[in-house]
Amino acid sequence: MTGNSLDQHLQRYAQRTTGMRASAIRALFSVANRPEVVSLAGGMPFLNSLPLEALAVDAAQLVGEEGLVALQYGSGQGILRLREQICQVMSLEGIDAHPDDVVVTVGSQMALDLTTRIFIDPGEVILAEAPSYVGALSTFSSYQASVVHVAMDDGGLIPEALVAAIAAVQASGRRIKLLYTIPNYHNPAGVTMAAERRPVVAQICRDAGILVLEDNPYGLLGFDDKVHRALRADDADNVIYLGSFSKTFAPGLRVGWVLAPHAVREKLVLANEAATLNPPVFNQMMISRYLETYDWQSQIKAYQHTYAERRDTMLAALQQMMPAGTTWTHPTGGFYVWVTLPEGFDTAAMLPRAVTNRIAYVPGNAFYADGLGSRQMRLSFCFPTPERIVEGVRRLSDVIDAELDVMRTFGAHSPRPVGGPRSPSNDTL
């Protein structure tokens, strides 16, 4: 956000406010709502397979029979029954946790906010994958953290790059507080941290006195019947784990959680109270009832099936239509494919032309705190139908082809650095 001379309050803002910028997510939510645009931008889950009629009965019972509790103030930590169920959900990833160490939050975004709030003083460093989740970068920025990216490849975060980044930051005299990582079906990169790297990454952080912030919204949405073991499963003292029902159930209730070492959990509850008093009680009871009453693991399988089909469709369309020199990742779960265009492209500059051609994506630089990612873009396969995905990739390839024509005629933009996973190339698909 640049200074607005019409804002008479400009001299009054806190220093942290200068770091708040309009997020690519917000701008693209509005684009995505125009029906003529095929949006491969937003990360909205496809909710059509939810048992809405049955859930309607649940909602009615909750209000009608338990309304005096569901509509009342509640606990700043969240209701106990839900925290117990959250521990059951996390046990699928090898986590053995106590409900007392879980704090329910307004989506896992709020958990990100509270964790940043209690740990980060202005200027302190958070390590994050290159690229990283745009919403986390916004939160970190709003607390004046300094984000240092660490390279990934198809096996996720590269331990050697992590060691090098830690050394470089420490040599500069700055303090590193957290490593923020999305180990499974990464947003936006679409890659997963290899099993053998996980204990190595955890050990590197322990040795360096850096807490691991493990963000795992997509962990149960793998396409190969496999659930990856959480970093938290093998390190209860040095990992803070963030979870969410937004992708495995639905985001509109905004229920997420944080699992933290006990003393940290205490601080998180205080911060949660200062921020919201308590997360909405009705919403927690609704999720709790859903987990109690439904075969929620079958619902997750339905989501997996839907998203796997769409992933296949997107990868096939990319293979068929993208020009030579374009590469992309091959996610085994989650919502996203990370695409790298040939040299000379600038995906942020191209976006208005893409939207004119009724196709939207998120430009790569949104996922970097340091301006990298200009040749890259995130494509989501979660929400649009397979037909729309094919049509979207077709429109995108038209836009790219037109750019290529212009570049052949007038020359390319000057080359820029590229970050994040780029292999395998499409000819090795």
Add this chain to the structure above:
Amino acid sequence: MTGNSLDQHLQRYAQRTTGMRASAIRALFSVANRPEVVSLAGGMPFLNSLPLEALAVDAAQLVGEEGLVALQYGSGQGILRLREQICQVMSLEGIDAHPDDVVVTVGSQMALDLTTRIFIDPGEVILAEAPSYVGALSTFSSYQASVVHVAMDDGGLIPEALVAAIAAVQASGRRIKLLYTIPNYHNPAGVTMAAERRPVVAQICRDAGILVLEDNPYGLLGFDDKVHRALRADDADNVIYLGSFSKTFAPGLRVGWVLAPHAVREKLVLANEAATLNPPVFNQMMISRYLETYDWQSQIKAYQHTYAERRDTMLAALQQMMPAGTTWTHPTGGFYVWVTLPEGFDTAAMLPRAVTNRIAYVPGNAFYADGLGSRQMRLSFCFPTPERIVEGVRRLSDVIDAELDVMRTFGAHSPRPVGGPRSPSNDTL
């Protein structure tokens, strides 16, 4: 929160975290839940008059027919229809606002948090009434604000005291960013800012370059068919207004809002997104439907009637049972009576004995950032039935009488300073 030597993360917290303390609110939520205790502590609204069966039908329709929207991600500013309705609600208080300047938040607590976040750098001063809302003090503290209290009397904030406080803080070289005020049926003081003082207070703040943060959760809960004109109604540029459905409808959905000058509103949306992505969509649609479908002003009248009766009961019981030298305020709306005990009392020290006697209140010092209020307490008349209120005041008077006996025998605690409104005394009731 004192340092915990068992917390291996103690050296890792941000500086702001040292200012986070377990709030009196939280401790008392758990006390209030024990049925044998008469709690005059919590500020829980009495929800029994809500049309729960009809609301159950609404909730079912919302999930069953609009679930794909209600359970999906939404806008960081909140849904437009609700923002329009919020403007209608505020018009009752003389406010003429545009829906584009409203931001929906997770309760007005989140609006407090976001406003503090965008304006306050560590060490900057927020002026607040003496006493002030404990939840606001927690939020301010979590952003390392320095709170300076300004005296009140039965007519609310005293303009001369405000001028003096501003001069004193400015003389000390510190910067004042906000005046935080609850003009109507103050929490905890139970007083209302006199109509003739409102423009004076607003003008003083404008002249001093201080934004007014007007917190008005109880404004529509007056007992005399009167709605006080909001400070915001006469000053759109220098007042940020906070509103809530927690008291006029129900708190369990956590829906509040902030109305701000346009440029500030933009920053608040960015901060809202960094904190939660968006407030829960289902909850917003539920409130919107309620405002659309129900005679919500009649529901508010039902609340007014309930609370007025309980206020009468509490004041009569205090008059009948409190020892000489005890004074209290006479609220014309809202939830709270502010009681000042005779010299020598320490309400925080007395609380464990009160709870043993199955009566709970909030000690006065919870409502001060500076340790005042030791002879005072907040009593809530909103939740307990009239019978329980009488029983509660009886138990409280027993506890106080026992303390008096001890004091007569062994001498009083050393006298401490007292803050906040103390008149009229009970003999002028």
